[in-house]
Amino acid sequence: MNKKRLMYVLLGVMMMALLLGCSKKPEAELADSKAVLEAVAAEGGEKYAKEELDVIQSEMTAALDEMAVQDGKFFKNYDKTKEMLAQVKAKSEALKAEIPARKEKARTDAQAALDAATMAVTDAKALLAKAPRGKGSMADIEAFNADVQGLESAITEAQGLMTSEDYFVALDKANGIKDKASEISTQVTEALEKVKASKKR
Amino acid sequence: MIHGLIKTVLLLIALSIMTGCKSAPVPPEVREAEQQRIDLRKAGAEIYAPEEYKIYKRSLRDGQIHLASENNRFIWFRKYKDIKVEFTGILAQGKLIEAKVEEQKRSKSVTVANQIDFLRNRIETIRKLASLINEGRLSSKSLTQAELQLAEACALSDRGCYTEAEEKLKVISKHTEKAANSILPILNRYADNSKITKWRNWVNETVESSKRNQSYSIVVSKVDKRLYLYKGGRSYKTYDVELGTNGSNHKMYAGDKATPEGKYQVIKKVPGSRFHRALLINYPNEEDRRQFAIAKKKGLIPQRAAIGGLIEIHGGGKDGMTLGCVAMENHHIEELFRIVDVGTPVTIVGAIEYENSVTSAMKKL
Numbered sequence: 001m002n003k004k005r006l007m008y009v010l011l012g013v014m015m016m017a018l019l020l021g022c023s024k025k026p027e028a029e030l031a032d033s034k035a036v037l038e039a040v041a042a043e044g045g046e047k048y049a050k051e052e053l054d055v056i057q058s059e060m061t062a063a064l065d066e067m068a069v070q071d072g073k074f075f076k077n078y079d080k081t082k083e084m085l086a087q088v089k090a091k092s093e094a095l096k097a098e099i100p101a102r103k104e105k106a107r108t109d110a111q112a113a114l115d116a117a118t119m120a121v122t123d124a125k126a127l128l129a130k131a132p133r134g135k136g137s138m139a140d141i142e143a144f145n146a147d148v149q150g151l152e153s154a155i156t157e158a159q160g161l162m163t164s165e166d167y168f169v170a171l172d173k174a175n176g177i178k179d180k181a182s183e184i185s186t187q188v189t190e191a192l193e194k195v196k197a198s199k200k201r
Numbered sequence: 202m203i204h205g206l207i208k209t210v211l212l213l214i215a216l217s218i219m220t221g222c223k224s225a226p227v228p229p230e231v232r233e234a235e236q237q238r239i240d241l242r243k244a245g246a247e248i249y250a251p252e253e254y255k256i257y258k259r260s261l262r263d264g265q266i267h268l269a270s271e272n273n274r275f276i277w278f279r280k281y282k283d284i285k286v287e288f289t290g291i292l293a294q295g296k297l298i299e300a301k302v303e304e305q306k307r308s309k310s311v312t313v314a315n316q317i318d319f320l321r322n323r324i325e326t327i328r329k330l331a332s333l334i335n336e337g338r339l340s341s342k343s344l345t346q347a348e349l350q351l352a353e354a355c356a357l358s359d360r361g362c363y364t365e366a367e368e369k370l371k372v373i374s375k376h377t378e379k380a381a382n383s384i385l386p387i388l389n390r391y392a393d394n395s396k397i398t399k400w401r402n403w404v405n406e407t408v409e410s411s412k413r414n415q416s417y418s419i420v421v422s423k424v425d426k427r428l429y430l431y432k433g434g435r436s437y438k439t440y441d442v443e444l445g446t447n448g449s450n451h452k453m454y455a456g457d458k459a460t461p462e463g464k465y466q467v468i469k470k471v472p473g474s475r476f477h478r479a480l481l482i483n484y485p486n487e488e489d490r491r492q493f494a495i496a497k498k499k500g501l502i503p504q505r506a507a508i509g510g511l512i513e514i515h516g517g518g519k520d521g522m523t524l525g526c527v528a529m530e531n532h533h534i535e536e537l538f539r540i541v542d543v544g545t546p547v548t549i550v551g552a553i554e555y556e557n558s559v560t561s562a563m564k565k566l
Contacts (some may be wrong), residue, residue: 139335149342
């Protein structure tokens with residue numbers, strides 16, 4: 001009788017161990033991690049933190065794989081999955097917290113470039129206004145003025161990009177405008193110096 | 202009896218635990234396929250192989266459903282052989298898409314690079330043509346916009362964003378089209394064979410008269426920006442000249458800044474001109490007056506417009522340009538001023554040759 005009881009107890013302990021081994025699938029942790037990861041994407045992760053987001057997405061896939069492996073086991077142990085999901089969540093949260101600052105930096109960089117471009121166009125216009133009127137290099141001046149009009153249209157486009165928060169495109173455009181405006185200023189300055197020199201002659 | 206049954210079941214379970222009770226492992230192809238899907242998306246499969254990628258994703262989803270259903274079976278009955286086969290197929294499908302995406306990207310990169318080169322050359326050609334006829338003012342705005350967009354398209358192409366680059370290239374094409382159209386009416390004058398034939402006849406008559414009278418004659422070719430001085434029917438001197446803005450058009454009325462085309466003569470020599478020295482010609486001549494009247498009647502020029510006058514060959518320098526006159530370097534006008542007299546024929550034409558700098562540049566358009 002005592003032997004029988006002992007055997008039942010032993011078997012019962014084994015069953016308990018078996019049941020304890022079948023730990024609960026981390027559905028809540030998975031949902032949390034997915035939600036934070038989606039929030040990163042919604043915050044602009046694809047634009048402002050593409051590489052980090054790709055890494056986290058790969059880690060998420062690895063966590064899902066680990067979970068699938070555990071799903072396939074009789075003794076399920078989701079500890080590693082949980083750990084991986086927690087890491088995904090933590091990294092996602094950290095990245096999400098960084099995005100507003102990156103976005104702000106992109107905005108200020110683009111705005112600074114746009115301000116510099118606007119200034120360069122204003123300078124070019126001021127130089128053109130100084131250019132001698134009448135005969136002189138009228139065709140050139142008129143062509144430069146048309147160039148400046150083109151730059152002004154581009155500035156309007158860049159401002160539109162700022163409004164639509166396409167900061168990187170706006171930055172590229174602003175830099176292009178600035179370069180072209182500086183080029184025009186150089187050409188106008190050269191033309192003015194030429195005129196001055198010919199007057200001295 | 203019941204105890205015996207329980208005992209047997211528990212023993213069986215214990216036995217299975219002891220003998221390593223676990224299912225077959227999930228095939229590695231499952232994870233590889235998931236990673237492949239991410240890689241394909243990153244590579245741009247949605248853009249470069251949209252249909253194939255859609256089918257691939259459907260296959261992957263089916264595979265995952267089959268995997269889940271296999272996972273739901275009791276541990277001893279799970280078999281992943283079919284899952285492995287299915288995911289191996291999905292991976293093969295993905296590899297084909299990967300190859301197609303790469304091929305498409307390679308092909309797009311070549312197409313985009315060619316288009317960028319084409320548009321860059323086109324912008325350069327239009328600028329050159331506009332400069333040839335002093336009409337940068339008409340095309341520069343559009344060309345500047347095109348140049349800015351081209352720089353952006355290049356940056357996009359460098360980053361492998363070919364579809365976005367192609368979108369930019371379409372916008373650039375519109376700008377270059379607008380720029381080209383703004384100067385084409387003027388350029389076409391220099392490619393119009395009937396006009397050139399007429400101009401050539403004027404030049405021949407002028408040279409002939411120089412020969413006949415053993416005198417000096419002047420021919421100005423607008424497209425060449427050259428003044429040819431003939432003596433006794435032979436080329437005697439050649440000078441570079443410059444025209445004003447709109448100088449490439451034929452003068453129609455006062456203030457249009459165009460340089461007249463026609464057969465004229467020097468009617469006055471102005472030694473103390475604002476532009477160093479000047480040779481005043483008899484614009485408007487009879488033909489100019491006739492054309493002016495017709496243009497006014499047809500409403501081609503403002504009703505209150507006057508025909509204008511005071512067209513000169515003067516100094517002031519080539520860089521100085523002019524408003525409808527012909528400008529030369531001061532030392533050149535001094536020389537010409539000394540040589541020619543009042544009455545010297547002056548023929549101003551758009552072009553002398555059928556194949557001229559404008560027509561050859563236009564071929565690149």
